[in-house]
Amino acid sequence: MRDDVRKAVRKVAEVLRKEISDGTWKAGTVRASGDPTRRFCTTRYVIHKAVALLRDEGVVETRAGGGGGIAPRGTMPCAWPVGTTRSKAIRRTVRERINAGTYPAGELLPTLTSLSQEFAVAKSTMSAALRPLKAEGLLIPADRRTMITARKGLVTNIEPVRGFDRA
Incomplete structure (x- = not known):
């Protein structure tokens, strides 16, 4: 990974980590992965790497698909009921x-x-x-x-x- 990309990943991760710790990103709030991409005016690759870094640190949870996204650790709402759309x-x-x-x-x-x-x-x-x-x-x-x-x-x-x- 290039140094400028690595720096951008660390910066995005740092901002998201701070929002979780100070309560700006409220527990249970699920953000679509596209939200930070637009907010930070960066690529999906940078956001993906920043979220992966936070996930590996145990700071956030992720879930793919509809109803999925990124949420502070331990606050991801349960999935849709089994057997229903x-x-x-x-x-x-x-x-x-x-x-x-x-x-x-x-x-x-x-x-x-x-x-x-x-x-x-x-x-x-x-x-x-x-x-x-x-x-x-x-x-x-x-x-x-x-x-x-x-x-x-x-x-x-x-x-x-x-x-x-x-x-």
Whole structure:
């Protein structure tokens, strides 16, 4: 490895190690491997080597695939339930939150971006997971990007707001 690359690897590892130790990188927060690449304006190779160094030191854990990423050691959330898909697990969790009132009826659902980050999946996966909830009437599209929660039977036939006509 070239000296400039080795120096970049050590610098990235040092910054990530400091964020974990001072609590800036909170326990249980999973970061996609692309996040540090963009943040440090460096190559995936440098990030890969820095993460491998931290993993070998026991500072971080890694997991490949959807729902994977990098997390401080001992805080990686458990994998998706055995025998289910990510979409089904997400759908079940959102349905439970609607029924429990965490997402109250008539209120805006968190954005696809924030839900995608919470569940560590792509926005397309989150959108696909929520589509059946729309079909069931638990979610009502308010516009292209926003959804409103509804309890089944309480709200029916609501059309998305498209704009106002002048009288």
